[in-house]
Amino acid sequence: MSAMPETLALHVLNGPNLNLLGEREPDIYGRETLADIQSLCEAAAGDVPVVFRQSNHEGQLVEWIHEARSSARALVINPAAFTHTSIALLDALKTLDIPVVECHLSNPAAREEFRRHSYVSLVATGVISGFGPHGYELAVKAALRLAQERADVAAR
Template sequence: MARSDIIYVLNGPNLNLLGQREPEIYGRQTLSDIEALCRAAAPDAEIVFRQSNHEGELVDWIHEARGKASALVINPAAFTHTSVALLDALKTLDIPVIECHLSNPAAREEFRRHSYVSLAATGVISGLGPHGYELAVRAALRLAQERAGGSARS
């Protein structure tokens, strides 16, 4: 499998509680359900799907993606609004980065309206619930294939 077929999907704090935590905002689907959607969205790609409540672990995975992935999808959750460390790590990448949010942060509390991650993202998808992840994975794969000079398959 070529490098252009590996997509990292990273998930930040509290996303392990999807389906239980504030379902009126984040929905009833679990993170496992979202992982299945991502894999179905790009069946010919290798999806590296991970979640952590620890900022440093997410930074380590972004560093790992530098040498392995052709694109990265990230839902940084609460770190969106606070993490210069994630921003700095993402700025080291030379691959497409799609920022993805289940809810629409711009329509929520004032403090959620600023994203450090957006400063390094190729694109942002928000407010579409789990469907946003499908779109993010497809967009990441297409952008990676276009950069590699290949045709988009999904």
């Protein structure tokens, strides 16, 4: 296996209201906090640096996606409510040439009808949902594996 460049990080972006994890609807989203999930992601990433961010503002998430174009080897995103509404996130994600894994704590397909459509899924390499915080661990590992596989192919 060829090595990924040391400077490229894994970016994990979190959308609106995820700053309230552990407090907001724990029957749906669990009792773990966003800080707990960040620790889980960092542990799953091993030696790969993790840029872990959350914003309630769509434009800020777009800016961070643009930043990922030059500083990320892969992106994990939980767009939260923007999943179902944001063409701006879709368009920003289309500019990436790295693996994108969409991650949700709950299973949107098993919830209200309006949550069953995802703009992000149109460009995501893969989607992980319904596994609570463990889904982030799965998403991180999948994103990094996909990035390594792409690097290996490019090195041949």
